[in-house]
Amino acid sequence: MKKQLLLTLALTGLGILSANAQTKKISSSKSIDEKVNTLLSKMTLEEKVGQMTNLTLDAISKTDASGKILEPHEIDEQKLKEKILKYHIGSFQNVAGHAYSREHWYQIISAMQRVALQDRLKIPALYGIDAIHGVTYTLGSTLFPQEIAMAATFNPTLAYQEGEISAYETRASYIPWNFSPVLDVAKNQVWPRIYETFGEDPYLVKTMGAAIIKGYQGNNVGDKYHVTSTMKHFLGYGDPLSGKDRTPAWIPDRYMREYFLPPFIEAVKSGSRTLMVNSSEINGVPVHASKYLLTDVLRKELKFNGIVISDWMDVRYLHTRHHVAATEKDAVALAVNAGIDMCIVPYDYTFYNYLIQSVREGKVPMSRINESVRRILHVKYELGLFDHPVGNPDDYPKFGSNEFKAVSYKAAAEAITLLKNDNNILPLKKNIKVLVTGPAANTMRSIDGGWSYTWQGDQDDQYAADKNTILKAIQQKIGKENVTYEAGSGFDSLQDVNTAVEAAKKVDAVVLCLGESSYTENVGNIDDLDLPAAQIDLAKQMVKTGRPVILVMAEGRPRIITSIANLSAATVMAYIPGNEGANALADILFGDVNPSGKLPFTYPRHANALVNYYRKNIENGNPDDSHGYNPLYEFGYGLSYTAFKYSNLHLSKPDMRDNEMLTVTVDVTNIGSRKGKEAVLLYTSELYASITPDTKRLRAFNKISLQPGETKTVTFKLNTKDISFINDLSQRVTEPGKFKVQIGDQTHDFDYRTSTHYQPDTNGKL
Numbered sequence: 001m002k003k004q005l006l007l008t009l010a011l012t013g014l015g016i017l018s019a020n021a022q023t024k025k026i027s028s029s030k031s032i033d034e035k036v037n038t039l040l041s042k043m044t045l046e047e048k049v050g051q052m053t054n055l056t057l058d059a060i061s062k063t064d065a066s067g068k069i070l071e072p073h074e075i076d077e078q079k080l081k082e083k084i085l086k087y088h089i090g091s092f093q094n095v096a097g098h099a100y101s102r103e104h105w106y107q108i109i110s111a112m113q114r115v116a117l118q119d120r121l122k123i124p125a126l127y128g129i130d131a132i133h134g135v136t137y138t139l140g141s142t143l144f145p146q147e148i149a150m151a152a153t154f155n156p157t158l159a160y161q162e163g164e165i166s167a168y169e170t171r172a173s174y175i176p177w178n179f180s181p182v183l184d185v186a187k188n189q190v191w192p193r194i195y196e197t198f199g200e201d202p203y204l205v206k207t208m209g210a211a212i213i214k215g216y217q218g219n220n221v222g223d224k225y226h227v228t229s230t231m232k233h234f235l236g237y238g239d240p241l242s243g244k245d246r247t248p249a250w251i252p253d254r255y256m257r258e259y260f261l262p263p264f265i266e267a268v269k270s271g272s273r274t275l276m277v278n279s280s281e282i283n284g285v286p287v288h289a290s291k292y293l294l295t296d297v298l299r300k301e302l303k304f305n306g307i308v309i310s311d312w313m314d315v316r317y318l319h320t321r322h323h324v325a326a327t328e329k330d331a332v333a334l335a336v337n338a339g340i341d342m343c344i345v346p347y348d349y350t351f352y353n354y355l356i357q358s359v360r361e362g363k364v365p366m367s368r369i370n371e372s373v374r375r376i377l378h379v380k381y382e383l384g385l386f387d388h389p390v391g392n393p394d395d396y397p398k399f400g401s402n403e404f405k406a407v408s409y410k411a412a413a414e415a416i417t418l419l420k421n422d423n424n425i426l427p428l429k430k431n432i433k434v435l436v437t438g439p440a441a442n443t444m445r446s447i448d449g450g451w452s453y454t455w456q457g458d459q460d461d462q463y464a465a466d467k468n469t470i471l472k473a474i475q476q477k478i479g480k481e482n483v484t485y486e487a488g489s490g491f492d493s494l495q496d497v498n499t500a501v502e503a504a505k506k507v508d509a510v511v512l513c514l515g516e517s518s519y520t521e522n523v524g525n526i527d528d529l530d531l532p533a534a535q536i537d538l539a540k541q542m543v544k545t546g547r548p549v550i551l552v553m554a555e556g557r558p559r560i561i562t563s564i565a566n567l568s569a570a571t572v573m574a575y576i577p578g579n580e581g582a583n584a585l586a587d588i589l590f591g592d593v594n595p596s597g598k599l600p601f602t603y604p605r606h607a608n609a610l611v612n613y614y615r616k617n618i619e620n621g622n623p624d625d626s627h628g629y630n631p632l633y634e635f636g637y638g639l640s641y642t643a644f645k646y647s648n649l650h651l652s653k654p655d656m657r658d659n660e661m662l663t664v665t666v667d668v669t670n671i672g673s674r675k676g677k678e679a680v681l682l683y684t685s686e687l688y689a690s691i692t693p694d695t696k697r698l699r700a701f702n703k704i705s706l707q708p709g710e711t712k713t714v715t716f717k718l719n720t721k722d723i724s725f726i727n728d729l730s731q732r733v734t735e736p737g738k739f740k741v742q743i744g745d746q747t748h749d750f751d752y753r754t755s756t757h758y759q760p761d762t763n764g765k766l
C-alpha cells in the first residue's frame with residue numbers, strides 16, 4: 001500500500017498549521033496609533049517613565065516586620081497606591097513566592113487595575129508572568145513538557161496547541177502577557193537553561209518557536225483567550241563559554257546571524273509583540289548596553305516594533321556586575337539609549353528616578369522616551385486592556401480540564417525518546433515484577449522541572465502531589481503489588497544501596513530513574529556535566545544483580561552516562577516531561593504507546609567533547625584520530641518499537657538555479673509490526689564554500705504516522721534560501737556548488753548554479 005502524502009512543507013514555513021492557526025500580522029492599526037498619540041501628548045515625563053518601569057509583585061505585597069512576604073499572600077493597598085498614583089508605575093510581574101489560585105490572581109489583578117484606573121490618565125497596568133510550560137504560577141493549571149521535550153516531538157502542531165492552551169489559562173489567571181518562548185539556541189550542553197529551549201538546532205528552534213507564538217497570540221492578542229508572547233533572551237544567551245548561566249559568550253557577528261538570529265527573525269514575522277534581553281555579555285558588550293543589537297539589528301533590520309523589556313535587574317547590573325557604567329544612573333542612560341523600553345527593576349524607584357534625571361540633564365533624549373512609551377501603550381491597546389482591564393472569571397470553563405491535560409499527555413508521549421533497546425527488552429510485559437529505583441523515581445521535581453509552582457520548582461512534590469511520579473505511574477500501570485520501590489541513591493549521594501540491591505534480586509526487571517532534580521538559572525550551574533558518581537554507582541550495582549536494567553533519564557540537559565550506557569538493557573530519555581509525563585513514560589515502558597521522540601540535542605560521550613551535530617568538517621577527525629566527533633547519541637536520534645525503511649530519495653531536478661525550487665521526495669515504510677510515528681528529517685550539506693561549511697544542517701522535518709506495512713511519500717520543497725549561509729561580510733548568500741541532501745540513510749547530490757549570489761532580505765544581512 002502506498003499513499004501519496006500531500007504534505008508539501010515549504011522549508012521555511014510552517015505548512016502543517018491550519019489556516020486559522022496563522023497569526024494575522026499585527027499591524028499598527030491606525031486607530032490604535034491615533035489613540036496612542038493622543039494619550040502620549042497628555043503625559044508628563046513622570047507618567048511616561050512610570051510606563052517604562054516594571055516592578056515585581058513583592059513590591060506591592062504585605063510583609064511582616066522582618067520584610068518577609070506574608071502568607072497567605074495579600075496585596076498592600078498603600079504600597080500599590082504609592083506605586084501607581086504617585087509614581088505612575090505601568091507594569092508588574094511575577095509571583096511573590098509560589099503559585100496562587102485563580103481566585104487569588106483575580107484579587108491581585110483587580111486591585112492593580114482598580115488603582116490604575118484611579119490615576120489621572122487611567123492607563124491600565126500590564127501584568128506579565130513566566131507561563132513557560134503552561135501557567136507556571138496558577139494552581140490547577142495544565143503543565144506541559146518543558147520546551148526541550150516539546151522539541152523532541154518534532155511536532156509543531158503540539159507546540160501550537162500548547163501555546164493556545166497556555167494562553168487560555170494565562171488569561172484565565174487574568175494575565176495578558178507571557179514571558180515565553182525561550183528562543184535561545186542551546187549550543188552549550190552544560191548551560192542550566194538547556195531545558196527551557198527548543199534545543200541546539202536553529203531551524204528546530206525557529207519552527208517550534210513560531211508555532212508556540214502563533215498559539216499564544218492567535219489571530220488577535222486582544223481577545224480573551226490569547227496573550228502576547230515574549231521572545232527571549234535576545235541574543236546569543238545559549239552559548240556561554242563556561243556553560244554557566246549569565247557568563248560571557250564570544251560570538252562573532254557572522255555566527256550570531258547564522259545560528260542565533262534566525263529564530264528571532266521568524267518570531268518577529270510571527271507577530272511576537274515583546275522581547276526580553278539576554279542578561280549576559282557578548283564579545284565584552286553586555287547585551288543590555290548593545291545599541292548595535294537592540295537598535296541596529298532588532299529595530300532597523302528585523303523591523304521589530306514591540307516592547308523590549310530588560311531581564312531581571314539587568315540595567316542596574318550594567319554598573320554592579322558588568323562594570324560598563326560607573327554609576328547606576330549612567331547604567332540607566334546607557335540601557336535606554338541602547339534600546340531598552342521597559343526595565344524589570346524590580347523592587348524600587350531607582351530606574352524611575354535616574355531616568356527622569358537623565359532626561360532632564362539631556363543624557364537621554366525625550367524622543368527615546370516617547371518611542372518606548374508609544375510601543376508600550378500600543379501593546380496595552382492591542383491587548384484590549386483599555387476595554388477589559390480584568391477578565392471575567394466565568395469565561396474559562398476549560399481551565400485545567402481533562403481536554404487540556406490530554407494535549408499535555410500527548411506531547412509527553414511524542415517527546416519521550418527511546419535511545420537503546422537491546423533484544424527488544426522494551427516494551428516490558430505487564431505481568432512482571434519490577435523494582436523502581438533511583439533519585440528521579442518518586443519526585444515530581446524531575447518530572448516538572450524549574451518554573452513549576454515556584455521559580456526553582458522546589459515545592460513541586462507538594463503542589464503536584466495529585467500527579468503521578470514515575471513510581472506511581474508504574475504502580476497504576478501494572479498494580480502496586482508488582483512494584484517495589486527503593487530510592488537507592490539521592491541525586492548526589494548514595495542512600496540505602498544495599499536495600500535496593502536486595503530488592504532487585506527479587507524482581508524481573510529494574511526501572512532505574514536517574515537524572516536531575518529541578519533547577520533554573522544560576523542555581524542550576526554545574527562544574528561537571530558527568531552524572532554524579534552516586535548515580536553511576538547505583539546503576540553499576542543494579543547491573544551487577546543480573547537483572548535487566550531499564551535506564552530512564554529524567555533530566556534537563558544531557559548529563560554524561562557513557563560509563564553505564566553499555567550496561568543498561570534499554571535507555572529511555574524522559575527529559576522533563578511535565579505533569580502528565582510519568583503516565584506517558586509508563587505507557588511507553590509497558591507498550592501502550594510506541595515512542596516517537598528524537599533528540600533535540602547532541603548527547604555527548606565525554607564532558608570535554610561538547611560539539612553540536614552541525615560541527616565543522618575538521619571536527620570529524622581523521623581516520624587515525626580517535627578524538628573526532630563521536631557523540632553518545634546524535635541529534636535527531638530516537639528508536640521506535642517498529643522499524644522504518646527509507647527509500648527512493650528523489651530530486652525533481654539534477655540541479656537548482658537562481659530562485660528555483662527543488663522538490664525532494666522520499667518513501668518511508670513501516671517495516672515492523674506496530675503502528676508508529678516517525679519524524680522525517682531533511683538535512684543538507686554544502687560540500688565546499690567560502691566559509692567552512694557545517695557538516696550538515698537540518699532544513700525541514702515532518703512527522704508522519706504509519707500503519708504496519710504502510711508506505712508514505714513525504715515531499716519537501718527546497719529553495720535557495722534554505723541552503724544559504726552567512727558569509728564573511730555578514731551577508732546571507734547561497735554560493736554555487738555541490739550540495740548533498742540526506743534523509744534517513746538516503747543521500748542525493750545536486751548542484752546549485754547561479755550568476756548572482758542570493759541575498760534574500762532587505763539589506764542582505766538577515
Ligand code: BGC
Pocket residue numbers: 094130179232276311312521
Ligand atoms: C529570567 C527570565 C524571566 C524573568 C522573570 C529572569 O531571571 O532570566 O527568563 O522571564 O526572570 O521571571
